[in-house]
Amino acid sequence: MQLEQKLKNHHAQYYPFHMPGHKRNLEIMGNVFPYYMDITEIEEFDDLHHASGILKEAMDDAAKLWGTIATFFLVNGSTSGILSGIRALTKTGDTVLMARGCHRSVYHAIELCDLRPIYLVPPICQNLPIFGSITPEMVKQALQENPNCKLVILTSPTYEGIVSDIANIAQIVHDAGAYLLVDEAHGAHFGFDAAFPLSATRLGADIVIQSIHKTLPAPTQTALLHICSAQVSLSEVRRQLAIFQTSSPSYVLLSQMQRCISLLQTNGTSYFTEYVAKLKQFYHAVSHLRKLRIRPLKEDVIFDADIGKILVDTSHSNLNGTTCANILRNQYGMETELAQPSYVLAMTSILDTEEGFSRFANALCEIEQTLLSASANTVVALPPIPHTICSIAQALERPHETISFSDAIHRIAADYVWAYPPGIPLIVPGEEFTTELLHYIQTLQKNGISVWSAYSHTAQIQVVQNFSAYSKRTS
Ligand SMILES: Cc1ncc(COP(=O)(O)O)c(C=O)c1O
Known part of the structure; x- marks a missing residue:
């Protein structure tokens, strides 16, 4: 079947309680996704990477709406903003503090910039196996223990909507001379009504990244990078965005981003x-x-x-x-x-x-x-965070071999393993594969949830050859 036909059938059959936030609501959005507006940068249409005309005006409107110093349109998702923002705020080898529950794009930035991550492990909720908030006290203590830390990276809200106390955390981070980058991919709708938390753009973060496609009426892939403090170099962020974004941005996407912002400006309150x-x-x-x-x-x-x-x-x-x-x-x-x-x-x-x-x-x-009650014993506990044996880059550079998850215990991962969504790694390269992790993965699989490694979709993982956690400890 043609993909287009499959999409039409799906649209007719299912109501979407998932992203994108436009919810295929054609009554409001109309049916505009046409070829007539599918251009990239040509005369009179500005240049996303050096905007000075119509795109600059649209991005300035977004900056006004979110109260930022500058806002950049992203057509390669929050992923491109996270990679660019982290690279703009760090130098190779820097120590960074990050929530363990960060999206995989943060880990990819760590890998590409060869950063030294110190993990903040949020507490787990009592009734559901999801991470709670990162507290200001946790951040303060970690910064005291790692005074050379240059950047703190938090996800707020998380995939499940859990928010951290960004205002107090920002104060602590700045007192320690570091930057705060907030992955607010799931919070582009924050601050538009008192029923929702405020956006980190107004709470003291230096860079905030939002996927407007996730929770606002905008097409898939559209996102924003906000610069919220004068300490951040605009030109360095711009340079990084040109590295991590396409050089042929889609004007279909750009025009719909502007449309989303206009809708919020004019009718946001009533919506x-x-x-x-x-x-x-x-x-x-x-x-x-x-x-x-x-x-x-x-x-x-x-x-x-x-x-x-x-x-x-x-x-x-x-x-x-x-x-x-x-x-x-x-x-x-x-x-x-x-x-x-x-x-x-x-x-x-x-x-x-x-x-x-x-x-x-x-x-x-x-x-x-139709259900029977059960005592709440089916909650699957998250496994402990595996021990780090070597850096992500070191693990990836060594010779690898591919083995099954069940053979990987005590081996050092040269791979990421995640259930996607939500794309939070269960293990990252350089960490020791554990029995608890294997049991957790098996439970997810028994429940019909696909667990993938970056290299394989078949319950296999790449591990570092001739190098186990045991040999590292005894060497
Ligand atoms: C917390 C979080 N951050 C970042 C991203 C990446 O966003 P995008 O898909 O817009 O690249 C995701 C994607 O689901 C996410 O859940």
Whole structure:
């Protein structure tokens, strides 16, 4: 079947509780994705990498909207912004502090810039196997222990919507003479209504990166890099963006980014007011459910959370997250963003319809009636972070061999392993593969979740040849 036909069929069949944030809402977005506007840089259309005309005006509008010093349009996703931002703020070999739950693009920046990462490991939530917030105290202590640290990299919100206390963390980071880069890929909608946290652009971060395609009405791949402090060199960021972004940016994407920003400028307040009302109605409609638990996340280890991310906790029932997502897809025509053994994650945005929310609530209420209660013992604990034996770059440069996950215990990874989404590495090159990690991977696989390494899709991993953690320790 032709891809185009498959996409049409899918559109007709399924409601999207996943990104992109335009939700294929053609009533609002129209049907404009045409060839007539598919150009790249030609006379009178400015140059994304040296903008001075129509693109500069559009980016200046975005800077005004987010209150930044400068904002750059990205057509290669937040990934390109993260790579550029980290490279602009560091020199080869620098020590950086980063949340362990960072997206893989942060690890790729570490690899490419040969940085020395010190991991901040957030606490795990009590009721779900997800990371909580990074606290200011954790950052302060790590900076005291690593006074040569040049940059702190945090993901806030996380994929699941967990937010850290960026205002206080920014203060601590700056007092220690370091920069703060916030991956706000999932928080481009923050700050547009009091029901959502404020954006890190207004809380003291130096660089903030947002995927507008994830939670705002904008096409896939569109993102923003915001410069929020005068300490950051604009020209160095621009130079890095020219390295990590295409030299043929799509004007279809650029025009739709500008359109998204105009929509927020002119009608943002009313869209967000309606969105919050729909979310509140949804949470109310499912608040009585006991086997499926759906409520905004509130736990001691969470500073704040995004109510737009709907987490369906299945751990109090005889249903696992993957089966729940399958039922939603196959019986109710709804596609969610992520299924894990004990929960399902749905993404919402200002363009979700009332009908979409009510279909979702009704489906969850009907599914609940078919379930048995279970004591919450199906929560799968996250494995401990593996020990680092050598740097990412050192591990990747040594001779490799490919072996199965089950043969990899005590071997040193020369590879990343992740379930995608969310793309957070379970192990990174240079770390020791552990029994706990193997058990965790096997549990994910048993629950129908694909676990991949960077080199293989077949439960295999590249490890460093003739070099085990054991031999390293005894040598
Ligand atoms: C936390 C986080 N950061 C960054 C990215 C990369 O964003 P993009 O897909 O826009 O490149 C993702 C992608 O899912 C993500 O989840």
